[in-house]
Amino acid sequence: MATERMHAFLRERAEGDLLPWRAQCDLAERFDASLGEIEDAALAAGLLPGRYRRNxxxxxxxxxxxxxxSRVVVIGCGGLGGYLVEQLARIGVGELALVDPDVFxxxxxxxxxxxxxxxxGRAKVEVGCERVAAVNPAVTTSAHRVAFSLENARGLLAGSAAVVDGLDNTLVRRDLAAVCRELGVPLVHGAIAGWYGQVAAQLPGDDLSPLLRSASASGRGVEATLGNPSFTPAVIASLQVAEVVKVLLGRGRPLSGRSLFVDLLDMRFEEIGHA
Structure with missing residues (x-):
């Protein structure tokens, strides 16, 4: 009965097939429900929350x-990770798990x-959760102030529809790719250094290890010498989010079995197959 009443009120407050934000907030208060529960009910009833009108x-x-x-896990909330969190929340991924041990x-x-x-001095994952709450309060977040490792991997990735790599260490990336491969969870990889970046996807049955083969003893990549300006993580993270959305929706042609190398200095984009 409560569901029927909620659907009736959803229809009553809708403007055509759109549910305005103010109505979403009023309905959450009326039915003592979270904004996420109202958004889920609206979408299930064929109504689009007004924030997604341009989607x-x-x-x-x-x-x-x-x-x-969908639940998406973001591993690393720094250069790539901040843009990943922002865009995934804005596109409407309903549950985000943020993993990073560091402070700003x-x-x-x-x-x-x-x-x-x-x-x-504040934890990156805590600030990330606050940002999501400000940008899209219907999205559920969880903050995990830990470094990703083989020991905690399965607990962090449990129930995820996709994992996004915002790491800065190739050795840890190898572990992440191995666990995702073992669990059959899609992984979208991204890396940046100076004017350059790369994006790839590891779908169930794929193996990203050839791409991650070379690394220093510490696992730190060439970004240690090339640096990272503001525009490179923004570009690469945007490409990663596009890959995540394709994976979650089963749309298009994800970068499975190949990598996209990006040269922003000469504005070149090159696809390379994994050997």
Whole structure:
């Protein structure tokens, strides 16, 4: 009965097939429900929350519901991770798990979207959750202030529809790819250094290890010498989010078995198959 009443009120407050934000908030209060529960009910009833109005020509209501019922784990909430968290929340992925052991430092301010002088010394995952709550309060977040490892991997990745790599260490990336391969969880990889970046996807049955073969003893990549300006993580993270959405919706041609190398200095994009 409560569900029927909620659907009746959803229809009553809708403007055509759109549910305005104010109505979403009012219904959450009326039915003592979370904003996420109201959003799920609206999408299930074929109504599109007004915030996704500009998604509709790209993502159908049914696909928006699929995104909202998906759990995505973001490993690393720094240069890549801040943009990943922001865009995944805005596109409407309903549950985000944020994993990172670090706090913001001054040298993060040039490129890490979630950083600001006011956030120096604060945990990146906590700031990330606050940002999602401000941007899209219907999205559920969980903060895991730990370094990803083989010991905690299965607990962190349990129930995930996809995992996104925002790491800066190739050795840890190898472990992440191995666990995702073992669990059959899609992984979207991204890496940045200076003007350059790369994106790849490891779907069930794929193996990213050839791409991650070379690494220093510490696992740190060439970004240690090339640096990272503000625009490179923004570009690569955007490409990663596009890959995640394709994977979750079963759309298009994900970068499975191949990598996209990006050269922003000469503005070149090159696909290379994994050997």
């Amino acid at each position: 509709r020509e790209t993502v159908s209501v049914e696909e928006q519901l699929r995104l909202f019922r 430092e001054e040298h993060n301010l040039n490129r890490q979207l979630l950083s600001s002088p006011a956030h120096l």
